[in-house]
Amino acid sequence: MTEAIAYDVVVLGAGPVGENVADRARAGGLSAAIVESELVGGECSYWACMPSKALLRPVIARADARRVPGLRQSVQGDLDAAAVLAHRDDYTSHWKDDGQVGWIESIGVDLYRGHGRLDGPRTVTVTAEDGTRTTLTARHAVAVCTGTRAALPDLPGLAEVKPWTSREATSADHVPGRLIVVGGGVVATEMATAWQALGSRVTVLVRGGGLLERMEPFAGELVADALREAGAEIRTGVSVRAVVREGGTVTATLDDGTTLDADEILFATGRAPRTDDIGLETVGLEPGSWLSVDDSLRVQGSQWLYAVGDANHRALLTHQGKYQARIAGAAITARASGVPLLETDRWGAHAATADHDAVPQVVFTDPEAASAGLTLAEAEAAGRRVRAVDYDLANVAGSGLYADGYTGRARMIVDLDREVLLGVTFVGPGVGELIHSATIAIAGEVPIDRLWHAVPAYPTVSEVWLRLLETYRG
Structure with a gap:
């Protein structure tokens, strides 16, 4: 029997979250190993954030240019789809992880290639592709950073259809003539935006009443209007009952009995935790479950197991996962050093408070939709006494300079x-760059009277802050 190799911290998953946990552990003076069965860099680098935004950037840039007098005439042609896909390939490093591996090595973390599974407390067994097994033990912590995968509906024969998930949608090497997108969330709206602009005829099928239903209602409405104007069809209140593929054609049967043909079908219907085969049962936890954690990201009831990023279901966003990784790394290091955690310090180094109060998100559609903190419905459901303040972004001086016919809307929720x-929440061209100011205001709990003295530069779209505050003051 091979002797186990001991580290202070063992990390399952080498995506951005796992990389940051390992980095913070090393920065705190701990030894660390990281285990990865696929590409180092994870979902974000190869099948999510980076490739999707590489696909969308030319789309948004062209849309913005077409709204500028004197420039629109120069950008009336089609996008060069081959060049866009090649640019996307460059951003994913052509699905090679040499650079990321080099970074792991540069911070002094040992990388183990293979499938990692818990094998009892503080123990991880790694099975490499050639079947060899390595046992790692953790003196202080094991961090589960395995992320999520696409959740597909239970439809007969779906596997034979070979549907697109977010992975295929961001890595496809051709533009389908007809594309069905099932879902109305972030992946659905971004990929509908990208592929419609690249030349697909897109039909979006939404089970609910509209798009982006976790944001303020006007966000989904404005994005839907723009998608329709771009040529996409959006059907709400419908579900797919069956899917078959014959030759190169996919046929979807809807719950009203109608059928729809396409070349590809993308299911963007949610995410599931990648915790089904990581040995949770060996430590008394349910395989395939989301892992409940405290604000230091330690799994409830455990003294050594952490779940960081998507696996804990707190906020399925790369930037929040990396934030959690910094918190977890600080907490692991403090506990290893015998330093008491200031768990009563709501905004301290060991508490992931922003997961509750100040989560920012940008949906890179045209127009962009960006939000931080709570929606009006969420605030009211939490029993807060609030007021929603709305402002038409078209009435801000900077928006008219940004784009002819600028259409957008802003809302702030005030705790009275x-x-x-x-x-x-902001919706409109270019608003993604506004959202960090909102995140700071929310996380910093900046009083309204103090915000009044944060003067936005003129003439910029950020002048909307002044207009929102003026509207609130009356």
Whole structure:
């Protein structure tokens, strides 16, 4: 029997979250190993954030240019789809992880290639592709950073259809003539935006009443209007009952009995945790489950197991996962050093408070939709006494300079008892770059009276802050 190799911290998953946990552990003076069965860099680098935004950037740039007088005439042609796909390939490093592996090595973390499974407390067994097994033990912590995978509906014969998930949608090497997109969330709207602009005839099928239903209602409405104007068809209140593929054609049967043909079908219907085959049962946890954690990202009831990023279901966003990784790394290091955690310090180094109060998100559609904190519905459901303040972004001086016919909307949610912001939503061209100011205001609990003295530069779209505050003051 091979002797186990001991580390202070063992990390399952070498995506951005796992990389950051390992990095923070090493920065705190701990030894660390990281285990990865696929590409180092994870979902974000190869099948999510980077390739999707590489596909969308030319789409958004062309749309913005077409709204500028004197420039629109120069950008009336079609996108060069081959060049866009090649640019996407460059951003994914052509699905090679040499650079990421080099970074792991540069910070002094040992990388183990293979499938990692818990094998009892503080123990991980790694099975390499050639079947060899290595046992790792953790003196202080094992961090589960295995992320999520696409959740597919239970439809007969779906596997034989070979549907697209987010992975295929971001890595496809051709533009399908007809594309069905099932879902109305972030992946669905971004991929509908990208592929419609690249030349597909897109039909979006939404089970609910509209797009982006976790954001303020106007966000989904404005994005839907733009998709329709671009040529996409959006059907709401429908579900797919069956799917078959004959030759190169996919036929979807809807719950009303109608059928729809396409060359490809993308299911963007949610995410599931990649925790089904990591040995959770060996430590008394349910395989395939989301892992419940405290604010230091330690799994409830455990003294050594952490779940960081998507696996804990707190906020399925890369930037929040990396934030959690910094918190977890600090907590693991503090506990290993015998330093007491200031768990009562809500905004301290060991508490992932922003997961509750100040989560930012940008949907890179045209127009962009960006939010931080709570929506009006969420704030009211939480029992807060609030007021929603709305403003038409078209009436901000900077928006008219940004684009002819600028269409957009802003909303801030004010806690009337404390006079601070609980949430902000912007929808419109370029608003993704506004959202960090909202995140700072929410996380910093900046009083409204203090925000009044944060003067936005003129003439910029950020002048909307002044207009929102003026509207609130009346």
